[in-house]
Amino acid sequence: MLPQIFVIGATGRTGQLVVDEALKRGHPVTALVRKPTSTLPQHDNLTITTGDPCRALDVETALRSLKPSNPVVIISTLGQTRTSGNPWAAATSPPRFMDASARAVLAACQAVRDSVTVQKIVLMSLFGAGDSFAQLNFLMRFIMRHSNMAQTLEDQNLVDQTIRKNGNVPFVLVRPAMLTNGEVAPVKVHGTQGKGAGFMPSVSASSVARFMLDATATKDFDNKAVVVSN
Ligand SMILES: NC(=O)c1ccc[n+]([C@@H]2O[C@H](COP(=O)([O-])OP(=O)(O)OC[C@H]3O[C@@H](n4cnc5c(N)ncnc54)[C@H](OP(=O)(O)O)[C@@H]3O)[C@@H](O)[C@H]2O)c1
Numbered sequence: 561m562l563p564q565i566f567v568i569g570a571t572g573r574t575g576q577l578v579v580d581e582a583l584k585r586g587h588p589v590t591a592l593v594r595k596p597t598s599t600l601p602q603h604d605n606l607t608i609t610t611g612d613p614c615r616a617l618d619v620e621t622a623l624r625s626l627k628p629s630n631p632v633v634i635i636s637t638l639g640q641t642r643t644s645g646n647p648w649a650a651a652t653s654p655p656r657f658m659d660a661s662a663r664a665v666l667a668a669c670q671a672v673r674d675s676v677t678v679q680k681i682v683l684m685s686l687f688g689a690g691d692s693f694a695q696l697n698f699l700m701r702f703i704m705r706h707s708n709m710a711q712t713l714e715d716q717n718l719v720d721q722t723i724r725k726n727g728n729v730p731f732v733l734v735r736p737a738m739l740t741n742g743e744v745a746p747v748k749v750h751g752t753q754g755k756g757a758g759f760m761p762s763v764s765a766s767s768v769a770r771f772m773l774d775a776t777a778t779k780d781f782d783n784k785a786v787v788v789s790n
Contacts, residue, residue, distance in 0.1 A: 563632055564626050566633070573639075577769035616668050619667075619668035623678070635772055648708055669729050682734065687737045731782070735754065735788065739762070739765045752786060753787065
C-alpha cells in the first residue's frame with residue numbers, strides 16, 4: 561500500500577515539486593501550510609490543511625485528519641528565508657524555526673502513535689550541515705560562517721541533532737548541494753560527509769524532490785544523512 565505523504569514546506573520551491581512528484585506517483589498527499597495558498601495544484605489526491613508547523617498541536621491535528629488505514633511518510637522542505645538570494649541579505653524567518661518544527665513534528669508523532677503509523681520522516685537539510693561542513697570548499701565555508709546563511713546552517717545543524725536523538729521514527733536527512741532550477745537529472749549520492757562531491761556541486765530542486773520520494777520507498781538511507789548532487 562502506497563503511504564500517504566504529509567508535506568511540510570509545500571509552498572516552497574522544492575516543496576511544490578515534492579507535492580507534484582508524490583501526486584504523479586499516486587500517493588495521497590496532505591500539505592500543511594501556514595495560510596490558504598493558490599501555489600499548490602487542485603487535485604483529487606491533494607488535501608491542503610492550514611496550521612503552524614512549529615506547533616505540535618497543529619501538526620498533531622493535521623496527522624489525525626489522515627486516513628488511519630494508510631501509513632504516513634512526513635517530508636519536510638522548510639527553509640529559512642532572506643529578503644533575497646544574496647547570502648548577506650537580511651533573514652526573514654525566525655532563528656531556529658526549523659528546529660522548532662522538527663521538535664513539534666516529533667512530539668506530534670508521539671501523540672498520534674496509537675492511531676497513525678508514521679513510517680519515516682524525510683527532511684531537506686543541506687550540504688554543509690553537521691559533519692559535511694569540512695567537505696565544502698573554502699569559499700562556501702567562509703560564506704556559511706560569515707554571511708546570514710549562518711542562521712540557516714545553525715538551524716539545520718540543530719534539526720540534524722534533534723532528529724538523530726529521536727529514537728522512535730526512522731529519518732532520512734537529505735543534504736543537497738547548491739540548488740538549481742534545472743530539469744530532473746540523475747542524482748549522485750556522496751555519503752554522509754559529501755566526500756568527492758567536487759568543488760562547486762549543484763543539484764536541481766526537481767532532482768531533490770524525486771530523490772526525497774525515492775527515499776520514502778527504500779530503507780537504504782534510513783537513519784542516515786546523505787549529500788546529493790547531479
Ligand atoms: N538554496 C540552496 O542552494 C539550498 C541548497 C541545499 C539545501 N537547501 C535547503 O533546502 C531547503 C528548502 O529550500 P527551498 O529553496 O526549496 O525553500 P523555500 O522556497 O525558501 O521555501 C521555504 C518554505 O519554508 C516555509 N517557511 C519559511 N519560514 C517559515 C516560518 N517561519 N514558519 C513556517 N514555515 C516557514 C515557507 O512557507 P511560506 O510559503 O508560508 O512562507 C516555504 O514553504 C532549505 O531548508 C534550505 O536550507 C537549499
